[in-house]
Amino acid sequence: MDVSELQTFEHDVLVIGAGGAGLRAAIQCSARGLNTGVISKSLLGKAHTVMAEGGMAAALGNVDSRDNWKVHFRDTMRGGKFLNVWRMAELHAKQAPARVRELEEWGAVFDRTKDGLISQRNFGGHRYPRLAHVGDRTGLELIRSLQDHGIHQGIHFHMECTALGLLKDGDRIAGVVGYWRETGRFVVFKAPAVILATGGAGKAWRVTSNSWEYSGDGLALALHAGAELMDVEFTQFHPTGMVWPPSVRGTLVTEGVRGDGGILKNKDGDRFMFKYIPAKFAAETADTVEEAERWLEGDKKARRPPELLTRDEVARSITAEIKAGRGSPHGGVFLDIASRRPADFIKRKLPSMYHQFKELAEVDITKEPMEVGPTLHYFMGGIRVDAESQMTKVPGLFACGECGAGLHGANRLGGNSLSDLIVFGKLAGDGAAEYIKGMGNSPTTDAGQIESIIRGATDLLNRESGENPYVLMDELQDLMSRCVGIVRTGEELQEGVDELEKLSKKVAKVKAHGASQYNPGWHTAIDLQSLLMVSQAVTRAALMREESRGAHTRNDFPGERDEWLKYNVVIRKAADGTLDVEKVERPPAPANLSEIANAKIEDLESGKVGKDA
């Protein structure tokens, strides 16, 4: 192989990923005068972000003027069970409003309030209506606004180009090797700064709202390059995915349904969430149907219905109902908006849910309840970064969006992801610009590294025989669903670790048939490598955390343990290629922030607490 013959691009920054985070980061890099490239596995505008439904959280205070960044911050910390990186939760709550308004400057058209401002809707765990939205297609609005603005900013978009490996010059980042899906040819990007914005790894589970793109590539790339992962045991199961028909099992049903008044019932018609209100949220949750109904009618004194508890609570409650034999015919529970809101309201506020159920399940949600159950949805954990600059441990390597860790702690609030993307996307762009400003000489790429990355990919095609990648993908999904589910035990997790070890031997022998041009079998074989590595990281982190917190539930260690609040589980790749999993002590909580997060809501609103923050 003659590396010098390979197609080569030079950029100041290469952004890997064209979802909300990647696009926002690229726009910032370009605004800072950097020569910016973006690569993405799929076409521009098709990333996961396009699927987001319910909205993006920002304390604009347009619908309820009592809202402000402190309440948003407090909600985020409480939702994350206080494991969030304090500074990130602060930056996010403070900067989200400006980032959302900026989207309007770039052409986004949000739903409006009566006064002509950006409207905001209720969502789980958010004290006030806080989610800027466009019906139930907010992600489409976000990605299209960034895309249509971004293409005029001099950014170089390389579509359907997958990153295979990162290049380093000593400790520093030097570039990326990728391949074009269209031709199967390899390409080198020389870049002193690389921003990972690759999203999560939900494809390791069978029932998931995630697509083929979510194979954890960014996490694996980061590990290989010497960066660390953090909090990956916290995998969010969204409480409401479709359960029927089988082919759409896992497809998301937005929390907006509950935000707009939908309720959960078991097969006996019982509104069961009232039974599952945890002590911690009792003071702020309605405990009678009557009070919950008053809240829906807009009574500001009424507390929020229990259907709007945080996702971890709702998902566990649904699982408990199903286990107790009170589930719906296809193994879920009922989500009913039909009896709560008029048909035209539902069609206007939830058009894509209406469409989705009508077309895919032949259910008219304005007339009948939906059947729903938990679905693997989101990675709270990911690549460990510095809160201010989004830089990883590796100089020149940055991460933002779902592939990054820290903002959400043990559980993410709905709507906090889209705002995460634009807040930390921008900060990552700034971080990269600062890094380049302070950088000495430019790094150089190494032919040996390039060759070995390429050989890793071509081997999968060239070997004589081997396992079918789709079969192995299936085995992995079976294994993760069985051993690393919504409720976990040490025994199952250990089994998971052992089985993954066995599976990794098979994955090492996977064989893709056909040529390299647009070959999904080959792509799957490549994706499997990342997915397996991330699955191992998740399983081992879950085994290490001996408590139940947020989205991580251990049957053998029920309840939160104060001791564990002091630690993050951090993972890195050891010299021999195996994973090092370690408990790392968290820095102490900043006093002013801790006061806000722990304040009684009345004290926060009256200004008794957090006045000068």
Next chain:
Amino acid sequence: MAKRTFRIWRGDVKGGDFEEFQEEVSEGMVVLDMIHRIQAKQATDLAVRWNCKAGKCGSCSVEINGKPRLACMTRMNIFGPDETITVQPLKTFPVIKDLVCDVSWNYKQNRRIRPFKPKPKGEDGQHRMYQDDVDRVQEFRKCIECYLCQTVCHILRDRDKQDEFIGPRFMIRVAGLEMNPLDDDDRVPELKKEYGSGMCNITRCCTEVCPEHIGITDNGIIPMKERVVDRFYDPVVWITSKLTGKPLKRTTKAEDDAAGGKTRDDR
């Protein structure tokens, strides 16, 4: 459930042909599920684009039994029990491999359209616009860029004409900008002179295939054509605009630039 027969086009730019597959269908399945099943069991390198599997991303556009559709939203139970299901790539764009074609032409069209230009904010630092004023714009913004409308438009099917008309998807992109109450730019001269609005003869084929049920022709293209007519062919509108307030331009930005920043209308 029963086995069904599929004819799937396989090949690349150099040529190709239909290949027949038999595969078991289960309850509730869509065509994309079947393609995946065939891929996993019989043809691991069968190329197809997809992402959301719920009609939200516009990746999986193909022609199924001759009709452009989203494979992920086409239920198997709409076909007769013995019907063979034929799947092929969109005909209007060059094929890359199997069911995947090169849609980059569309991305180039989008770049030709000047982006949103915001009016100044109100005194309170906020933009205000009302739901009634944005309903129409939001209708256009539902577009998932599946390009099914581009595929059926007879003007674009004739690839020689692709330089003359940006196509229905981008006509409504322009409409969404022109009707946006906050936008402060004017793309009407471009509509006529660069985007080829006059080429559309309102056959409404685009509207029929739109999976988002956007009123492409009636709500988007026709009003844009009317703006062009008002601007270029209605002397009353034109003169009044010159006398009062903001003059309506008849020159495009490119023409202005060529004239050294002065509009031809002013000269």
